[in-house]
Amino acid sequence: xxxxxxxxxxxxxxxxxxxxxxxxxxxxxxxxxxxxxxxxxxxxxxxxxxxxxxxxxxxxxxxxxxxxxxxxxxxxxxxxxxxxxxxxxxxxxxxxxxxxxxxxxxxxxxxxxxxxxxxxxxxxxxxxxxxxxxxxxxxxxxxxxxxxxxxxxxxxxxxxxxxxxxxxxxxxxxxxxxxxxxxxxxxxxxxxxxxxxxxxxxxxxxxxxxxxxxxxxx
Amino acid sequence: xxxxxxxxxxxxxxxxxxxxxxxxxxxxxxxxxxxxxxxxxxxxxxxxxxxxxxxxxxxxxxxxxxxxxxxxxxxxxxxxxxxxxxxxxxxxxxxxxxxxxxxxxxxxxxxxxxxxxxxxxxxxxxxxxxxxxxxxxxxxxxxxxxxxxxxxxxxxxxxxxxxxxxxxxxxxxxxxxxxxxxxxxxxxxxxxxxxxxxxxxxxxxxxxxxxxxxxxxx
DNA sequence: CCATCATTCAATAAAACGATAGAATGATGG
DNA sequence: CCATCATTCTATCGTTTTATTGAATGATGG
Numbered sequence: 055x056x057x058x059x060x061x062x063x064x065x066x067x068x069x070x071x072x073x074x075x076x077x078x079x080x081x082x083x084x085x086x087x088x089x090x091x092x093x094x095x096x097x098x099x100x101x102x103x104x105x106x107x108x109x110x111x112x113x114x115x116x117x118x119x120x121x122x123x124x125x126x127x128x129x130x131x132x133x134x135x136x137x138x139x140x141x142x143x144x145x146x147x148x149x150x151x152x153x154x155x156x157x158x159x160x161x162x163x164x165x166x167x168x169x170x171x172x173x174x175x176x177x178x179x180x181x182x183x184x185x186x187x188x189x190x191x192x193x194x195x196x197x198x199x200x201x202x203x204x205x206x207x208x209x210x211x212x213x214x215x216x217x218x219x220x221x222x223x224x225x226x227x228x229x230x231x232x233x234x235x236x237x238x239x240x241x242x243x244x245x246x247x248x249x250x251x252x253x254x255x256x257x258x259x260x261x262x263x264x265x266x267x268x269x270x271x272x
Numbered sequence: 273x274x275x276x277x278x279x280x281x282x283x284x285x286x287x288x289x290x291x292x293x294x295x296x297x298x299x300x301x302x303x304x305x306x307x308x309x310x311x312x313x314x315x316x317x318x319x320x321x322x323x324x325x326x327x328x329x330x331x332x333x334x335x336x337x338x339x340x341x342x343x344x345x346x347x348x349x350x351x352x353x354x355x356x357x358x359x360x361x362x363x364x365x366x367x368x369x370x371x372x373x374x375x376x377x378x379x380x381x382x383x384x385x386x387x388x389x390x391x392x393x394x395x396x397x398x399x400x401x402x403x404x405x406x407x408x409x410x411x412x413x414x415x416x417x418x419x420x421x422x423x424x425x426x427x428x429x430x431x432x433x434x435x436x437x438x439x440x441x442x443x444x445x446x447x448x449x450x451x452x453x454x455x456x457x458x459x460x461x462x463x464x465x466x467x468x469x470x471x472x473x474x475x476x477x478x479x480x481x482x483x484x485x486x487x488x489x490x
Numbered sequence: 491c492c493a494t495c496a497t498t499c500a501a502t503a504a505a506a507c508g509a510t511a512g513a514a515t516g517a518t519g520g
Numbered sequence: 521c522c523a524t525c526a527t528t529c530t531a532t533c534g535t536t537t538t539a540t541t542g543a544a545t546g547a548t549g550g
Contacts, residue, residue: 057379061454062300063293064372065358068365070291074508075281082280091527104509106528111507116368125517125526132368139364140283142357147286150334150350154282161275236279292538309497322539324498343496343547 071115072143076100077108084118085137085262086194086233087201088130137266144235161236173258174229176267182229189223191230191254193243194261204231204264205272212239215246227253234260289333294318295326296358302336303355303480304412304451305419306348355484362453379454391476392447394485400447407441409448409472411461412479422449422482423490430457433464445471452478 071077079098083089089097095105109129112118117136120127131137148154174182182188183206190207192199199209210218222228228247232239240256247254265271289295297316301307307315313323327347330336335354338345349355366372392400400406401424408425410417417427428436440446446465450457458474465472483489 057375058454058456059293059297061372061375061379062296064369064375065361065365066291066293066296068369069287069296069361070507073284073288073291075277075284076508078280078284078287079277101510102527103511103529106526107508110528116365116370116372122517122527125524127527133364135360135364135367139357139360142353142360143283143287146351146353146357147283147334149353151282151286152334154279154334157275157279157282161279236276238276288537294538319540320497321499321541324496325538328498340547343494345497 068115068117071111071117072140074108076104077112078140080105080108080112081117081131081136081140082234082236082262084129084131085140085266086198088128090123090126090128092126094129134266137262141263141266158236161238162241172255174255175258176264176269179229179257180269182227187226189226189228191222191228191243192232192261193230193239194232198233198261202265202271203261205270207231207272212243215243219250222247222252227255229255229257231257231264232260234262286333286335289329289335290358290361292326294322295330298323298326298330299335299349299354299358300452300454300480302347302349303358303484304416306346308341308344308346310344312347352484355480359481359484376454379456380459390473392473393476394482394487397447397475398487400445405444407444407446409440409446409461410450410479411448411457412450416451416479420483420489421479423488425449425490430461433461437468440465440470445473447473447475449475449482450478452480 072081076098080094083094083097091102091106091109094100094109095102098105100108109118109120113120116132118129119132120129122128148158179188183190190204192203192207192209193212193215194203194209195211196209199207199211203209208221210221230240230243230247232243235258237260240260244254244256261271290299294316298312301312301315309320309324309327312318312327313320316323318326327336327338331338334350336347337350338347340346366376397406401408408422410421410425410427411430411433412421412427413429414427417425417429421427426439428439448458448461448465450461453476455478458478462472462474479489
């Protein structure tokens with residue numbers, strides 16, 4: 055075996071660590087912020103043991119690290135670029151795989167029968183924030199909001215949306231965001247708020263992509 | 273299974289297609305230019321049957337396409353961004369995996385015992401080309417050069433290096449490039465030319481990365 | 491139409507992966 | 521030190537990948 059081939063094989067090991075839906079889900083959760091094994095297992099619908107094993111694989115591939123905090127192990131992404139890597143993988147897959155297009159359109163269709171919920175691009179969002187014409191709404195769980203969020207974003211977890219309408223400004227367009235392009239939270243928030251008469255759209259990306267792009271966070 | 277999970281599973285299928293050293297080698301060869309199954313099998317040291325099977329997997333993942341040309345099937349990358357994806361994967365792996373560092377340093381050590389062969393960055397190369405202070409040397413096989421190369425690059429395949437020294441300019445620094453960061457051709461060319469007294473360094477990237485960056489090619 | 495060539499398909503066996511259950515480890519609080 | 525809790529390790533089984541072999545397919549040139 056040549057050194058060349060050994061390098062490609064090692065690279066392949068890293069890629070293979072990405073080659074499982076559960077592990078991708080774990081990475082996406084970790085992109086929201088560090089978390090314990092139990093938290094990760096809960097948010098990805100895995101048993102503790104199974105989650106632990108997948109996390110070991112991600113660790114062997116150098117994608118995550120772990121450190122003890124009390125009696126818990128806290129995992130975190132080793133590298134912000136992993137978010138970019140997942141984003142690029144997503145782009146390539148969406149462009150070239152008919153199956154992806156089918157799944158994505160189904161995901162959108164669930165909450166957007168009319169196709170009217172055009173997403174806001176990062177550039178557009180930056181412009182709107184700079185001019186003060188846009189208010190940001192973070193509909194993720196409070197825990198994830200606390201771990202980091204877009205500047206000046208208001209946090210109303212989706213479950214409490216109807217109870218906390220008072221926190222929303224009436225004079226500006228609202229842009230809702232959540233965990234990323236595949237996360238349905240912001241879809242549903244937009245749908246409900248529109249029914250209540252609010253002027254609201256969803257952000258095309260999510261918190262991890264914003265952070266990975268080097269944009270300011272709070 | 274949620275739509276979310278179905279999406280991640282599909283994404284995982286694409287990642288899994290990248291999770292094999294032979295398939296990465298095939299993709300890297302395809303990044304140099306389209307090729308037949310036989311050509312691909314030869315350059316990756318696979319049997320025809322085996323190469324064909326791996327290519328089917330890449331095709332199912334939407335990473336390559338094939339079309340018949342006479343009695344041959346010609347494969348090509350579906351998306352230039354696949355080169356970016358591989359580059360990012362490499363970056364993440366090199367940063368976070370000790371094993372990678374070991375392998376990369378071994379690869380470099382083979383031809384650079386003194387560590388003096390500092391690579392030229394893309395920015396530096398662009399500046400050198402603009403000012404006319406640098407001559408470009410492509411040491412890949414003629415076939416790959418013909419399929420596409422950097423502007424104004426001279427092609428001397430490594431095997432013919434000593435025979436065609438006359439084609440090299442004497443008045444400028446020479447920058448040699450080949451297939452990419454893991455390709456040893458330019459290492460060896462630099463080593464030999466230095467022994468002959470030439471002022472020469474190697475390009476940090478290769479033809480596919482140059483092309484994927486949207487820079488001009490010939 | 492037949493022989494040939496390039497490629498793909500099909501069948502097999504060895505190896506790797508994935509989920510589960512239960513034992514083992516490591517830190518904590520009394 | 522002991523009981524407890526969070527996590528990891530071990531063993532197992534069923535499934536999926538991988539390489540190899542040989543047969544089948546599809547296009548070409550006479």
